[in-house]
Amino acid sequence: MQRENKKHINNIIVTIQYSLSKLIYKNDLDKLIDTISHAIEKNSIIDNNIIEIMIAAEDKRFYRHFGFDILAIFRALFKFIFYYRKSGASTIDQQLVRTITQNKNFTINRKIKEIILASSINNIYTKYEIAYSYICLAYYGWRMHGYNSAYIRIKNENIVTENDILYAIISLLKYPLPRYPSDKSLNKIYNRISYIKFRLSKLNYKY
Numbered sequence: 479m480q481r482e483n484k485k486h487i488n489n490i491i492v493t494i495q496y497s498l499s500k501l502i503y504k505n506d507l508d509k510l511i512d513t514i515s516h517a518i519e520k521n522s523i524i525d526n527n528i529i530e531i532m533i534a535a536e537d538k539r540f541y542r543h544f545g546f547d548i549l550a551i552f553r554a555l556f557k558f559i560f561y562y563r564k565s566g567a568s569t570i571d572q573q574l575v576r577t578i579t580q581n582k583n584f585t586i587n588r589k590i591k592e593i594i595l596a597s598s599i600n601n602i603y604t605k606y607e608i609a610y611s612y613i614c615l616a617y618y619g620w621r622m623h624g625y626n627s628a629y630i631r632i633k634n635e636n637i638v639t640e641n642d643i644l645y646a647i648i649s650l651l652k653y654p655l656p657r658y659p660s661d662k663s664l665n666k667i668y669n670r671i672s673y674i675k676f677r678l679s680k681l682n683y684k685y
Contacts, residue, residue: 499598503591506579510599513578517611518603524625528644529609534677535648535670537570541605545571545596571596573651574612618647619655631655637664638671645671 499507533540539547547569568576575595581588599608618628628647632638637659638646649670656663 499594503595506591506595507598510575510578510595511602513615514574514599514603514607514611517614518607520614522614522624522626524610524613525644528613528625528647529606531644531674531678532570532609532613532648532651534681535674536573536651538677538681540570540609543569545569545598545600546593568592569596570612571599571608574608574615575599577612577615577617616651617654618650620657622650622655637667642671645674648674 537547539549572592575592576582579592579595581592603611613625615624617623619631622628622631625647628650629643632643632646632655633640637655646667649667652670653663653666655667
């Protein structure tokens, strides 16, 4: 009963945020809907394992929140206030919003807007569709906008072995690949791959 009440309250909150988006951020919401719907209709071929790899790397509570992760926000605030360390608190949903709107200003207003819009798309699309769209649309580095271009370049340039291609693609979300990769930039990707595999093992995913 308690879980059902909590879910009901969350649904009400998401619905309110969706209404706010339509009222305050109509142009951005329309752009999000058009872009995500087009990505879904295009039906690009991806390896579905990459979705769970991305969730382990970027947003382990992806299936348990409605667009923003309040725990991650509080953790980031705690680290900044007490240790003066910046840490990411953006969800996959928020990263998708940022990718489509191209609004990357470091302001409170932008963050609030991003959270509201991220919650709004949860009222329209399934979690799979949100994750799928982000993989299809994300920026991975020089001339790599979207999964297909990232896969082709990683494979053609033999940056990693065949078994690590999916891990490498997700690593590029944090460390986009430059036109001419240095040893330093490649090492960042290799270290990120190891980190992702460790996270997957803790979450009991096996690929």
